[in-house]
Each structure stands twice: as C-alpha cells, then as structure tokens.
Amino acid sequence: MRSWQYSSTKGGMENNLSLNTVSMPQPQADQHLVKVIAAAVNSVDYRLAEFQFLHRTTFPKPASPGAEFAGIIIKPAPGSALKAGQLIFGAAGTNFMHGGAMSEYALASTKATIPMPTGLSTTDAAGIATVGLTSYQSIIPHSVPGSKVFINGGSGGVGTFGIQIAKAEGRHVTVSCSTVNAELCKSLGADEVIDYKNQDVLQALKSSPKKYDLVVNNVDSTASRALYWHAHEFTTPKARFVTVAVSHQLPFIRFLLAAHFLPDFLGGAQRKHVVCFGSPEMDQLKMIADWVVEGRVRVVVDGVFGFADVKEAYTRSKTRRARGKIVVKIAEEEECVA
Template identity: 35%
Template sequence: MQAWQYSTTGQDIVAALELKNLDIRAKSSLRKDELLIEVISASINPVEYKIPEASGVMSSFLLSLPATPGLDFCGRVAAKHKDCSAFQEGQNVFGALSSAFIKAGTLARFVVVNSNQCVLLPPGVDLDQAAATGTAALTAYQSLFPNSTTQPGSHVLINGGSGGIGTFAIQMAKARNIHVTVTCSTPNIELCKAVGADEVIDYKKCDLISELTQRGQVFDSVLDNVGVPDNLYHKSHQFLKPSGTFVLVAANPNVSGMARIARLFMQPSLLGGGQRRLMWTMVETKQADLTQIAEWLADGSLRTIVDSTFEFEDVPKAFQKLKLGRTKGKIVIHVAKQP
C-alpha cells in the first residue's frame, strides 16, 4: 500500500515527506480490539507537523522513525479480529488515533486502529464531514464539557473562533444553550456568526484585553485556542468570574512551549500569575465523546467547515497550506474514491 512518511525530525515536514510503498497488516496479525481500516478521507491538524518539526528530546525520543502522520480518518472496515464484535467488515466508521506520537498514521491507504477509537458513520453523513471531526472536535468537546464551568445558560469566550477547534466549539456550545463570544480577525467574522457565535470581537480593531476588561467579570469559561495575547490568562480575572475556568488549548510541543505552560501553572498570583482556575486540554480519543459527535452530525447540530480538499498525492501541499495558519475550518485529504 502507499503511505506518506518522514524519516527525520527537526526540519520542514513538507520537504521531509515521501510517498512509500509498505506492506498491509495481515488480518491474522490483528489483536482482539484492532480493526484494519481502508482510509477514504483523512484530515490534518497542526500537531502533526509541529511534533516532527520540533528539535530536541520530544521529537527525537518519542517518535519512532520512519513515521506516517495523520490522526483523523473516515473509512471502511477492511478486516477485524475474529473476536471483535463491535464492528463488521464493510461498515463505514470515523474517528481519531489517540496519540500524535504514532508510527503508522492515517495518511496511508490502510491504517490499524483500536476499535474504541472510532464509531459507525451515521446514515446520510458525508464522509469528508466525518473525517474532519476527529481530533479538533474531540478537543473542542473535552475543553467545553464536562470538566469546565461551561454549563447550559453560561457564557463562554472562545479565543480563536474560525479554526477547526473554534468552529466546532461554537456549534457544540450552542447545542447546549450556551452564550458564545468569540475573537477572530476581520475576514472571519461572518464565518463565526454563521456557525452560531452570539458576539464576535475583531481583535484586529481593538486591544483585546481592554475590550474584555470593559465587559467586567461576565464569562464562566474561556477557551484559548490561540495563545495570544500572551497575558490573556494573567489578566483573565478582569473578565472571568471568580468561579470561572480558563482552558488552555494552544501549546507548542517543544521545550519553550512546555516551559510556558509550566510557568502558567506554577507562578503564584502574588508574583503576577493568574488568579483563575487553569486547565490544559490533553485530548483523548473517547468512544463516548465520538458517539456524541456522531449524534450531532446526524441531527445537523454540528457540521464541519471544510477549508479545502487535497488529493492523496498532494499531501505535502496540504501541510504547506496548513502551516500558513490561515485556514477556515479543516483541511481534508481524499485518500481513496468515495463509494
């Protein structure tokens, strides 16, 4: 089978990727809870280039090379272990792999996944729509529910509303009757409103901290998808309720990025640290969460904003576009022809 791979770390993934011919895992080698998936559509996330491009311990020791990137997928069950009863061969499923430190990702014609990393594709749901949920939708869901103070009737601020996580978070919050204020740049205002944002702050036209401070302590939760401005958490007591939670989503997987997170958690408020509860979303692939996402896709409460699609042969071009940081929603890769 064909699969995209990189064999080095610490360099531009666009240049490092090569299309290789690899063996397909034999059905007899599958463990009890494993499925062999013929990938039809996949989608890519920033973490899939940030980790291999990072230099140092994290990329060198936690990645087994050569490696195939890709976490999100929608495809057909091509084979399963004889004792796996959750799925049947020929069924369409979607989901996400559970770790970015993987050797065999979804940018391949076939991928082996654990059966708890996917759910059945609901009837009538487009394969591209499902393929592009995965990591971004799980991150949005787990940032909003159930560990934060974001409950029906509350008010959430989403810093960075036009990307994959942001557009999913807006829709999920509205599905639970939550008031949503988002930040974005001028060209993305209409997109954020279209997916349900109640209020949009154009950070290009104001000082964001001053704008939020003027509103007072009105937010129950803040989701920071951007990490900018740098002092957003430190100033959050000016616009986040005393009982509120600041949820950090954006983080660079390198030494400086991890050091920044450590400082945020460890710096006492008396020494200039934040004064509100801080959480950092470490996304997990939970089948129960995927089931909720599938229900929302099926009833129309959730839709994927697809920025662009690329053919399997053009995966490096897809990463090149993703790295520009200007995507509206998700980038989808067509790995195989849709049935």
C-alpha cells in the same frame, strides 16, 4: 500499499514527507485493519514531531502522520461486533502524534473508532474525531447551560466546532477572529465577535460589561498567553482558562510552568489553568456525529486535497489561515455516505 512517511522533521515535517510503498500493517488483537477513504490534517501532526528531542527519542523512523480518518473495515478485530465492509471513523493508530492515517491502509483501535451514523459522509466524518472531542471536552465539563464562554480563535478546526457545540449545549459564546472570518463565526452561532484585526482582544474583554465563566484559548501566541495573566479582570471568580493550543516552543513551556506552579503572591495568575487534549470518549464522539447528521453542527471544511497533495495540505495548515478542517481524500475515487 502507499504511505506518506518522514524520518526527519528538520526544516519542517512537510518538507521531509515522501510517498513510499510499504508492507501492509498487521493489526494487533484490539485493532481493525481499515482502508482509509479520507483523513484530516491537525496541527498536532507536526507540532510535536518538529520538537527535535521528542522526535529523536519517541518517534518511529519512519513515521506516518495523521490521526483523524474515515474508512472501511478490511479485517475487523477478533470479537468485534463490527464487520468487514463497514464504514467507521475516529482515530487511526495507537499514538495521536503519528497515527498513520495518511496512508492507503491503517490500523485503528477498537477503543477509538465507531460506526458512521446513517447520513454522514466520509469527508465530514474524517474531520470530526480530534477537533470535535477536543472542542467538547474544553467547554462542556467546565461550564453549564447559561455560562458565558469566550473562545479565542473561532475560525479554525477546534474553534468552528467549539462555537457550535457550546451553542448546542446552551452557552453564550463570544469569539475572537479576523475580519474576514467574522461572518463565518456568526453563521455558526457566535453571539458576539471580537475582530482582532481592528480591536485589542484583551481591552475588548476588559471593557465588556460581561464577566466570562470560561475562556478557551485556541491560539498559541504571546498576546493569547497574556489573556491568562489578566483573566481575573474579565472572568468570574471560579472561571477556568482552558488551553487547547499547546506547543513545544520554549515560551509556551515557560508559560505552562508558571501557570501551574507560580503562586499568586509571586505574580501568578488568579484563575485555574487547564490543558485540554481530546481523549477518545466514544459516547461523546457518537453524539457529535449525530448532531452533524441532524444539522445542529456542521463540519466546516477549508479545503479537500488529493492523496498526492499531502505536503500542500500541511503547508496550508501551517499558514494558520485555514477556516475549519483540511481534509485529504486518500481513496480519491470514493466518497461514501453511511
């Protein structure tokens, strides 16, 4: 089979990718062997891989990126109720940092995949698992119906899902985004939009008569981290600040240590900080997929790239200008609907 792989990430993971012919993967007892039809790009695919110490010490050489996928079972795991030829989706591999979905065939854990519901396409299914679960878990456990939620960064993969999931579960949603993405965010259900191109986000939040019950930060930047230190000025006393946009960069690591360990009498913040990594909760994944089929949530796709264009797909992701998900058609001749 063919697989996109890298052994180094110096100069950027995308610049080290090569399309190699390799042996078919051999599944363990709790894994399906699947033919990948479509896979989705996530920033976590390269952010942690480009942390050189982590890459040298924990990544296989070579490694294949990609976790989110949709595909067809070739060989089901022993004892599984799923059958060969069945369409499934979820997360490939056993490690979200190098799942191997950017390959013609991949391994998928029985605990991280489910059957595609009737009416769901492989292109949409490929872009649900990581961002859908991360969006759900960053919002729903930390708020209640009627809560006022601020999502910093509403037009990316997690943001577009977050708006819709929050609205589906009865939250009031304010988001930040650029001017060109304001209408997109409103079309997804955002009640209010702060245009960071023309407004200072922190000042807009502080001057609002609203007090937010939850802040979800999808943007890793100095300005976004500053929101946390001022969160007591625009949130309710028991509000939580959930960080989704994690990074290996030193400024983020310093922020994370201070947010969790610096007491408020020494200048620490006055709101609880939570880091959210989407965990494989299959009941939640099924519910989100059903919402997509029902039309309550839609998968916003920035672009669909061919298997030969994986480097370009990751380059697009790194611009931070993608609106929604970036999907790669691994089996370019196939588009399946369950």
